[in-house]
Amino acid sequence: MGVKIDIISGFLGVGKTTFLNKILSTQTEKTVVIENEFGDVGIDANVLQGEVPVREIASGCICCGLVGEFQDAIESIVESFKPESIIIEPSGIGRPGDIMKVCEVLSKDKNIDLEVRRIITIVDVLGFEDSIDSFGFFYREQIQSANIIFLSYLREVDKLEKDRIINMIKKENSNAVIIEDDWYDFDGRHLKDILELTNTIDTKCLEKKKSLDVFSTNYIFTSLSLTYINSIEENRLKEIVKQLDREEFGKVLRAKGIIKISDGDYIHFNYTPYHFEYQKTLEKDSKAVFIGCNLNKEELKKAFSKGMYN
Numbered sequence: 001m002g003v004k005i006d007i008i009s010g011f012l013g014v015g016k017t018t019f020l021n022k023i024l025s026t027q028t029e030k031t032v033v034i035e036n037e038f039g040d041v042g043i044d045a046n047v048l049q050g051e052v053p054v055r056e057i058a059s060g061c062i063c064c065g066l067v068g069e070f071q072d073a074i075e076s077i078v079e080s081f082k083p084e085s086i087i088i089e090p091s092g093i094g095r096p097g098d099i100m101k102v103c104e105v106l107s108k109d110k111n112i113d114l115e116v117r118r119i120i121t122i123v124d125v126l127g128f129e130d131s132i133d134s135f136g137f138f139y140r141e142q143i144q145s146a147n148i149i150f151l152s153y154l155r156e157v158d159k160l161e162k163d164r165i166i167n168m169i170k171k172e173n174s175n176a177v178i179i180e181d182d183w184y185d186f187d188g189r190h191l192k193d194i195l196e197l198t199n200t201i202d203t204k205c206l207e208k209k210k211s212l213d214v215f216s217t218n219y220i221f222t223s224l225s226l227t228y229i230n231s232i233e234e235n236r237l238k239e240i241v242k243q244l245d246r247e248e249f250g251k252v253l254r255a256k257g258i259i260k261i262s263d264g265d266y267i268h269f270n271y272t273p274y275h276f277e278y279q280k281t282l283e284k285d286s287k288a289v290f291i292g293c294n295l296n297k298e299e300l301k302k303a304f305s306k307g308m309y310n
């Protein structure tokens, strides 16, 4: 039997790693995770919990710039772990169609029996319209490739708005199962049950969704990684977030990291233009990643270094 591939797709900051963590807690198959981060510094591998081995591929997208590395990773995982399944979390600007293509090439050329079982796409209902307007080409592809779609931040919209967004998603993909309940509250078992229901879906319909062009997301998105950031005041961090919202450092679409705040605690923060939150963490390895378009990297660096001395 071939190795089953599940892809957890979705734009920057929609909840892919959170979703993955939930399903890993109930994993019964012998599984390996491939975690792809666009930035140079990986944050998500630290966040993943449990026993499942995680292979991290950073500094680009496994569907364009890092195809070779991705192929090598699959080959070595299959050879050394002999997994029953591989869960791939592409970066938020990754293209599932291209990942499917790579799996197909590996099956044909290297005789590795891989079967794309599911493409799960998570959509942030608050960011949907903005993102489809700004990044239609591949944002749409993430939705169109899915055979199951989960919705994030449902609690922040009313029923009317939720139905409006779901109708727009259906126009992009009428074949996918759209889970209309708030998955964020579900435990891993519940999510696994939902996913297993979609096992019966004929994944052949995914065939035609493979990308045909050679567009690379690396051309429009850039990232900045900061390491060894000194402590920063909580209020200063909140000020920086306001600056991010005002696009003072370019269009920052995602920021995340671990930093020390001035009372000595470390926090794990998550930012998108629609959400900002942070909580205390036991990690003590300061690092942050910013992903966006036209990033003003020098100003961003300065903002954080100012924070050190305030």
Ligand SMILES: Nc1nc2c(ncn2[C@@H]2O[C@H](COP(=O)(O)OP(=O)(O)OP(=O)(O)O)[C@@H](O)[C@H]2O)c(=O)[nH]1
Pocket: 010, 011, 012, 013, 014, 015, 016, 017, 018, 019, 044, 090, 091, 092, 151, 152, 153, 154, 184, 254, 256, 270, 277
């Ligand atoms: N309240 C709420 N928070 C959410 C929801 N989905 C995600 N989050 C939070 O959003 C933040 C980002 O989630 P991640 O799981 O890191 O998102 P991601 O898609 O892996 O992000 P990338 O690193 O950009 O790929 C985390 O703090 C989550 O707890 C949701 O539906 N509701």
